Amino acid sequence: MKAVIHVDESKKWDLALKNAGNIMQYGEQTGTDFTIEVVANGEAVKDLCEEQAKKDGRYDTIRDLALDTVKFTACRNALAGAGIRESALIPFVEVVPAGAVELIKKQQEGFAYIKP
Numbered sequence: 001m002k003a004v005i006h007v008d009e010s011k012k013w014d015l016a017l018k019n020a021g022n023i024m025q026y027g028e029q030t031g032t033d034f035t036i037e038v039v040a041n042g043e044a045v046k047d048l049c050e051e052q053a054k055k056d057g058r059y060d061t062i063r064d065l066a067l068d069t070v071k072f073t074a075c076r077n078a079l080a081g082a083g084i085r086e087s088a089l090i091p092f093v094e095v096v097p098a099g100a101v102e103l104i105k106k107q108q109e110g111f112a113y114i115k116p
Contacts, residue, residue, distance in 0.1 A: 001027075002035045004106040005114045008042035008099075015116035017061050020070050037106060038065075041075035041099025048074050049088045059090065066092045075099030 007016045027034040053059040096102040
């Protein structure tokens with residue numbers, strides 16, 4: 001099963017991470033394979049900066065989910081708009097050209113769309 005979790009507001013990160021963790025836990029309990037991508041755009045990209053994630057206490061959760069095969073992506077357009085350098089991001093976060101386009105691609109590839 002495949003899911004894309006869309007985060008565009010900073011206040012939605014905790015719920016998005018909880019959703020991803022719950023999906024992965026369900027998969028482990030039931031033997032169901034999940035492919036999950038968390039797409040951040042808008043103001044939410046700043047929360048994928050390493051310094052911000054550590055300050056907010058989310059770094060370890062994001063790292064653990066990434067180690068459990070959850071993919072994290074950040075919108076290049078949103079980063080540019082916020083004046084954030086890609087080098088400031090958590091090292092395992094992938095930058096995509098446009099978050100909205102990434103969401104479209106994932107849905108065309110059969111990913112279920114989740115918006116916390």
